[in-house]
Amino acid sequence: MSRAADAFAAPLLAWFDAHGRHDLPWQHPRSPYRVWLSEVMLQQTQVRVVVPYFERFVDALPTVAALAAAPLDDVLALWSGLGYYARARNLHAAARACVTQHGGDLPRDFDALVALPGVGRSTAGAILAQAWGDRFAILDGNVKRVLARYHGVDGWPGQSAVEKRLWQLAREHLPRSRLADYTQAQMDLGATLCTRHSPACGDCPLRPGCVAHAQGRSDELPTSRPGKTLPTREALLLLLLDAEGRVLLQRRPPTGVWAQLWSLPEARDEAEARDWFARHAGAGFDGGETLQAIPHVFSHYRFVMHPRRWQGVVATPCVRDDDDLRWVPPAALRELGIPAPVRRFLEASTAMRDNGRHASWAARPSSSGDPP
DNA sequence: AACACGGGGTA
DNA sequence: TACCCAGTGTT
Numbered sequence: 001m002s003r004a005a006d007a008f009a010a011p012l013l014a015w016f017d018a019h020g021r022h023d024l025p026w027q028h029p030r031s032p033y034r035v036w037l038s039e040v041m042l043q044q045t046q047v048r049v050v051v052p053y054f055e056r057f058v059d060a061l062p063t064v065a066a067l068a069a070a071p072l073d074d075v076l077a078l079w080s081g082l083g084y085y086a087r088a089r090n091l092h093a094a095a096r097a098c099v100t101q102h103g104g105d106l107p108r109d110f111d112a113l114v115a116l117p118g119v120g121r122s123t124a125g126a127i128l129a130q131a132w133g134d135r136f137a138i139l140d141g142n143v144k145r146v147l148a149r150y151h152g153v154d155g156w157p158g159q160s161a162v163e164k165r166l167w168q169l170a171r172e173h174l175p176r177s178r179l180a181d182y183t184q185a186q187m188d189l190g191a192t193l194c195t196r197h198s199p200a201c202g203d204c205p206l207r208p209g210c211v212a213h214a215q216g217r218s219d220e221l222p223t224s225r226p227g228k229t230l231p232t233r234e235a236l237l238l239l240l241l242d243a244e245g246r247v248l249l250q251r252r253p254p255t256g257v258w259a260q261l262w263s264l265p266e267a268r269d270e271a272e273a274r275d276w277f278a279r280h281a282g283a284g285f286d287g288g289e290t291l292q293a294i295p296h297v298f299s300h301y302r303f304v305m306h307p308r309r310w311q312g313v314v315a316t317p318c319v320r321d322d323d324d325l326r327w328v329p330p331a332a333l334r335e336l337g338i339p340a341p342v343r344r345f346l347e348a349s350t351a352m353r354d355n356g357r358h359a360s361w362a363a364r365p366s367s368s369g370d371p372p
Numbered sequence: 373a374a375c376a377c378g379g380g381g382t383a
Numbered sequence: 384t385a386c387c388c389a390g391t392g393t394t
Binding site for chain 2: 197198
Binding site: 038043044047087117120121123138141144196224225227286 | 388389390392
């Protein structure tokens with residue numbers, strides 16, 4: 001608004017016309033559904049990673065109605081590898097809410113959008129601004145960084161007082177027109193010039209008014225998150241292969257990491273693994289081969305998986321194909337939502353499996369087992 | 373207010 | 384290795 005908007009929005013828009021991104025897949029065509037999907041995929045995920053997922057997703061599910069009608073497993077399979085799978089579950093639930101409550105498309109209303117699962121203040125604003133040109137602010141990582149530098153805002157943006165101040169600044173800078181371009185311009189500036197490391201201040205249209213640049217503090221704003229050391233958790237992964245080379249997969253619980261994805265059965269320790277194996281495959285636990293450990297890092301802890309493999313398993317009667325436990329042929333793995341490190345391990349251990357009919361249960365040296 | 377929630381990229 | 388990235392939901 002007023003003079004601040006002129007000094008901020010006007011040069012930003014002029015820069016966007018010449019140097020912004022105008023060829024992103026969700027811009028052609030730019031429908032509310034495609035904007036919504038792109039915004040959700042882009043939460044905590046970079047453009048380069050999102051683009052192929054976005055194209056595959058809209059190709060399979062081109063409308064809100066198609067998404068609402070799809071089984072959740074299909075949605076999770078399309079999401080598999082993107083991470084933060086609650087986004088996919090919320091997206092699916094929100095599409096169904098749009099069908100039952102909003103006539104089959106996204107509502108053009110901030111409060112109604114925020115009421116949808118997985119849509120917060122920033123995503124709702126982005127949808128309204130980009131799809132309709134409505135005058136709403138966003139505050140994603142890029143905008144936080146640009147505003148923190150432009151105004152010299154100290155403090156980690158994760159702190160509520162800092163975030164509140166940044167929201168206020170974001171609203172104050174809103175222009176009176178071109179909201180779709182303005183929204184994209186902020187994100188493009190943050191992604192291409194005002195980057196976290198080595199920002200290209202020499203090319204920045206906002207440099208004349210930038211407090212951080214004037215004070216030589218562009219490299220220390222925004223303030224970094226307080227450091228913390230990650231705890232480590234470990235678990236056993238149970239890889240059971242039957243005589244046809246099918247893999248026994250288990251659906252994960254509805255909450256926690258990798259919720260509702262398909263993965264290998266997991267045990268906290270040897271005793272729990274032995275018990276699980278006895279109930280599902282009978283005798284033979286000691287014939288399993290220990291394979292190379294699979295390290296994985298989450299945002300909040302390290303996770304080391306220790307896979308153990310049994311081949312030619314004959315399942316006990318309690319192991320049947322049902323909603324939570326399935327024998328899956330290797331070719332069908334692509335159709336399921338599977339955590340990325342588990343998928344890599346499965347693809348390696350099935351593709352590299354040497355048609356192993358020769359020794360089946362004979363122990364191989366664990367140190368030279370199939371690498372994940 | 374603090375924490376949970378994935379995965380890939382980069383210095 | 385450590386940190387960052389187009390956030391939201393839960394407690």
